[in-house]
Amino acid sequence: MNSPSCGSVTSTGRRTRSTTTRTGRLFLTAGQLSDLVITVGFYQLVSNFLNTFGVTTEGETSPY
Template sequence: MQLPDLDALPAELREAVAQRGNIHVYRMVTHSPGLAPSFLTMATDMFMANSLPPVWRELVILRVGHRYEAPYEIHHHVNIARAVGLGDAAIAAAGSGDLDAVEPAEKLLIELANALLDRHTLTDDERDAARTILDVDQLAALVLTVGFYQLVSNFLNTFGVTIEQF
């Protein structure tokens, strides 16, 4: 689907997209001008207010992107993951699901993401395991991050959002 004409948008929405770099996902979401402001706020908060350490946040986002086969999401978040210091073995594991070469915490985070993606909840044992490395705030952030990036991946795939050519 074609990107919206930003010039046709209300000034505050046009500015909100511009402040975030005019990347395609943010532009495309303006096809829903009533929901776009809240989406943009949540997207920003996923980075600025997320209690997960950035490397764990990106690991989980990459796992969701790969499970949803969302190339746009994967492309951008591999770059972000590298920028925040996530190692190549963890990036590869997020893609393949092969957990042999990752640290125990990374393995657990991928397993938790898989459980949320597969069953839409965690068992008592999985919650207990999560609490060995995450406080309650971080566990909530994990669940919200998986859920938000499911939404994002569904949106990207449905609208065929393409990777920017800078």
């Protein structure tokens, strides 16, 4: 019987690499994690900039 470790065993007995852990969480590579951090940081930067200068989207009233 196979243990519930990362990956699975194919019919030839070779292990394949999986992106999930035993608990089902996803692993991110260093590049993917840095892309996520940069994306979230950029979103926050733009959002704060637009909020600072009172920019609204269509249909919204100005908060000031």
